[in-house]
Amino acid sequence: MKKLWLALGILAVTVLAACGSNTGGAEEAGDEITIGYFPNINHVAGMVAEEKDLYSETLPDGTKVNYQYFPDGSSFMTAIETGDIQGGLVGPGPAMNHFTSGAEINVVAAGSTGGTVIMARNGADISSPEDMAGKTFISPRVGCTHDVQFETLMKQEYGITSDRVDGEMKHVTGKPATYASLFEAGKVDVATVPEPWASSIEAEGNGNVLIDTPDVAYGETLPAAVFVTSHDLVENNPEMVQNIVDAHKNATDFIQENPEEAKEIAIKKIKEITDQELSEEVIDNAWERIDFTYEVDEKHLQDFANSSYDLGFLEEKPDLTGLVDLSFLNE
Known part of the structure; x- marks a missing residue:
């Protein structure tokens, strides 16, 4: 109705x-x-x-x-x-x-x-992206913006991929507002986090910045x-x-x-x-x-x-022609 x-x-x-x-x-x-x-x-x-x-x-x-x-x-x-x-x-x-x-x-x-930040849990024995092999990371959804940003960086710069493609990192999903508590409970090792939840994790002392916004794939553009x-x-x-x-x-x-x-x-x-x-x-x-x-x-x-x-999130090479309509910004 x-x-x-x-x-x-x-x-x-x-x-x-x-x-x-x-x-x-x-x-x-x-x-x-x-x-x-x-x-x-x-x-x-x-x-x-x-x-x-x-x-x-x-x-x-x-x-x-x-x-x-x-x-x-x-x-x-x-x-x-x-x-x-x-x-x-x-x-x-x-x-x-x-x-x-x-x-x-x-x-x-x-x-x-x-606004995308890669956070590492304190005690996860991760001091650089190279340490991600065998670790668990969390993102809001499979193939979401923050997921693609993180996995693009890891694949292109470090040659490390997720278990979606039989890679070395285990991937789970969850709501960003819960990441601090998941860090505290030791359930995940790394999170690809939209703000303000990265800063919240920092403030609560449950994790530290592994990769800041400018160094994440497409981080500032x-x-x-x-x-x-x-x-x-x-x-x-x-x-x-x-x-x-x-x-x-x-x-x-x-x-x-x-x-x-x-x-x-x-x-x-x-x-x-x-x-x-x-x-x-x-x-x-x-x-x-x-x-x-x-x-x-x-x-x-x-x-x-x-x-x-x-990364395999899309089955066919994308053509975004027609997606963006800028006419309403120009009025």
Whole structure:
């Protein structure tokens, strides 16, 4: 029933726009959209937009804006494809993987770059990447952005691969917010971690930085988060997509212009979503590893997709032509 009402809401927006509405969308109350994001620092634009109600400022009057929080990219992309959410922030890995598998989606903006850190557990007897042979590492999902960044580096620079391809490292998956406790319990040796969870591990003294953001594969060039919507929405309701992108751009500008308030919002939202309260010290440290931007460089995405193919996460060599639509950033 929820999907039916969402579909009807989108249809109403399209019909009104076609009839010459000067608002670029529906005017009657009851129209509804849902935006998704993750509780990590690369997705602060989503937190700021929610806290400041920025989508309501750009969408037509009466539009109800909901938010949904995701633990990983696979569940996010499924929600995009089923229409449970209309847009939001996700890592580039899941977006590219689903696109090459036939998902009709578009990347319409970036969210941030940087923020991936490789952490080693204290007591794991790991002082360099070469020590990873025979060790266990954790990432949010198989083939996710952080997984590909780590495994690309290990394969290209050290010739060490995971057990997915009969390699020397054992791979497990789990939510980043749990990594500190897994380190403390000695259940994993290394984690490929999105911020702020790397800085949290540092602050709690359960691990140390094995490979910092600039030295991780694509660490400072790849969009760590991209803003995705369905191609159907882009084609049939570009006014709505433009309104959504405008709000996202406003959120990114707010972060750049008001970093201290944005940090406070991040602490508050992460506490609400994960029930974990992070200190100002942790957030400050995480912030230094991230650049908040909505600009997208298609070449970096293609290079990253090629690495995903080389690692065996994609069955065919990817062609990302048509994935990125920059027209909404240029309006």
